[in-house]
Amino acid sequence: MIRYDLTGEVATVTFDRPEKRNALTLEGLAEFRDALDRGAEEARAVVLRGAGDAFCAGDDIASVAGLGDEVAPATLATRLYDALFGPERVEVPVIAAVDGPAYGGGFEIVAAADLAVATADATFALPEASIGAYPPYAVARVGEACGRKRLLELALTGDPVDAGTAAEWGLLNRVVGEGDFDDAVSDLTEAVCAAPAPAVALVKRYVRAAAADPDERARLVEGFSAVADEPECLAAAERFLSGST
Structure with missing residues (x-):
């Protein structure tokens, strides 16, 4: 579900599952991590x-919520960590x-x-809590950008915000019209590519110094596994999958 293209000095990684709004499967998480490394x-x-018509709708709940004995929650949590924290781990700029x-995970990425x-009609939301999960990257990092109360509003209500609000909250650099979108992305990409690579990597x-914390991954795996075993959380995921939420 991940498409990788290299044009000159720029790699484009595309979430390519439009029929599911680019929702990430377990395999897709690994493919995304590998594409970033490449x-x-x-x-x-x-x-x-x-x-x-979507950037990424997050995790494909149908494919990951009921993995049961096939894939342990710790394995899923590890895949999530490697994917969601991947952009800050690699040394080249990720745009x-x-x-x-x-x-969900798409917002966290x-x-x-x-x-x-972002285009002006882009929207952003963290609906994980409503289906018995939690957004691991967001709870670790997003408060640095938008503040604790705004993060808690996003994470506890699951309500979407528009691109203008996301930019005002420090989560986006630029919001442009549809007709200016590709040019804005290209201009920003060309600007970061013009800087010497060693200096960019050092910046x-x-x-991103916190990305080097060796205990962070273990904390995420532990927390995710604990939530995955809670009956109330499992019931919430089942309601979501049945369409009764």
Whole structure:
């Protein structure tokens, strides 16, 4: 479900499952991590896009909620960590180009990107709590950008915000009209590619110093596994899948 294209110095990673609004399966999470690593090796910048009318709707709940004995919650949590924290882990700039909804893990990937450009009709939401889960990257990082109370509003209500609000809250760099979107992404990408790669890598390394915390992954896995075993959380996921929420 991940498409990788290299054009000159820029790698484009596209969430390419438009019939499911680019929702991420367990395999898709691993593919995304691998695409980021490949981009870091081959390019000076990585641009993230979504196919169709959405950026990324987050996790494919139908494919991950009832994994049961096939895949342990710790395995899913590890895949989530590697994917959602991936943009801050690689040393090249990662730019999210958002046209359409970015929900759940899709929103977290936008937040994790170093820079983000969105069209005016893009929307952002963290609905995980309503279906018995939690947004691991958001709770760890998004408060740094938008403040604790705004993060809690996003995470506890699941209500979407528009691109203008997301920019005002520090979650986007630029909001542009549909006709200016590709040019805005290209201009920003060209600007970061023009800087010497060692200097760019050093800037990212210090700005993203928390990514080096060896205990962070373990904390996320532990917390995710605990939530996955809660009957009330499992019931919420089942209601979501049945369409009764």
